[in-house]
Amino acid sequence: MAERLHITPIGDDGMYILDTASWRVFRPVMDKEKCIECGMCMAYCPVSAIKGTEDKKYYITYDFCKGCGICAAECPKKAINMVPEGGQE
């Protein structure tokens, strides 16, 4: 805000980033024993909070996950569980 360089924002300057992780009531937890690394959760995640590594393994990042539960509902192997936030680890 201090430097008002542009009227129309361009490129990577001054990103608007909201702490959407604070909205989360349930957190998705992946059970790697059931997971078959199909990547469906990554494709359906609206926030792109599920990332894939180069060797096609998938993991959940919690920095911006809103806890909508789409990944848990769409997982073909039911390998993602929604766990209450702030409860038992």
Added chain:
Amino acid sequence: MNYIDVLRESEDMVTPGMSACQGCGGELVLRTVLKVAGKNSIIGIPPGCMAGAGVVGWNYSNGLHIPVHIPLLDNTASFLTGLSQMYQRKGRPDVNIIALAGDGATADCGFQSLSAAAERNEKMLYVCYDNEGYMNTGYQRSSTTTKGSRTSTTPIGSVINGKQQQQKYLPLIISMHSVEYCATASPSHMADFVAKIQKGLEASKKGFAYLHVFSPCPTGWAYAPEKAISIARRAVQSNLFPLWEMDNQGYHLNFENKTPISMEEFVKGIGKFKSLTEDDIASIQNVVDQRYRLIQRICD
């Protein structure tokens, strides 16, 4: 390349934290379109949920890693026409010119400029995320809202019981403008959706490409956010939202629906349909069946 590989390996062009609701279909559409389009793109997002969720940026901040413009609700296509013409003249036809508009800015307010740009066959990809209403301002009805939906301008009460009119089927209207490419897509059928974005981007170098994407809205439609994808899937399975595409070879049906589910099954669990009468369901079913028969006949 498999669509999962495309999505995994491409960079996310959108800010990680944007203020779209939990389980927002529009956010999924935006991120998927821009993942496939990549860095060499310019996007115009008219007022609507995706603009309101901070993607266009507030207070001199930005919500995307690519240049983003916020045209008016009714001039998205004409705004991007100017942009597209400028890039052609500068000798940079490789830049993807993309519009991402809601159904209000496409079917209602922006229809005149959209129709004109489609007829002129301007080089751009116009993506409409159809959440069946003006969600950003609290779900007013639009012309693509399904009959019987509870909206804030067509409430359920003693005088009327939700929206009284049938929805307007926009993708067929746009395809009749003899555009380069026109298709419908649903986030539930991701492989088909990603392939259509790629085809649309390719066609946008030659002329006008239009993509109509179904986008369920948990807040407006009143359902639990985790059901978003399954509702989109049921919309395709019930023939409410058939998947087809039109290119210069003609029309093609992408999802041959052998055993469609009934409208009764589709509306289950969606709050905005909760006081539909049997007559309402029958009349929606009638329109849906007619539309699907029409699409079956024009597709080869």
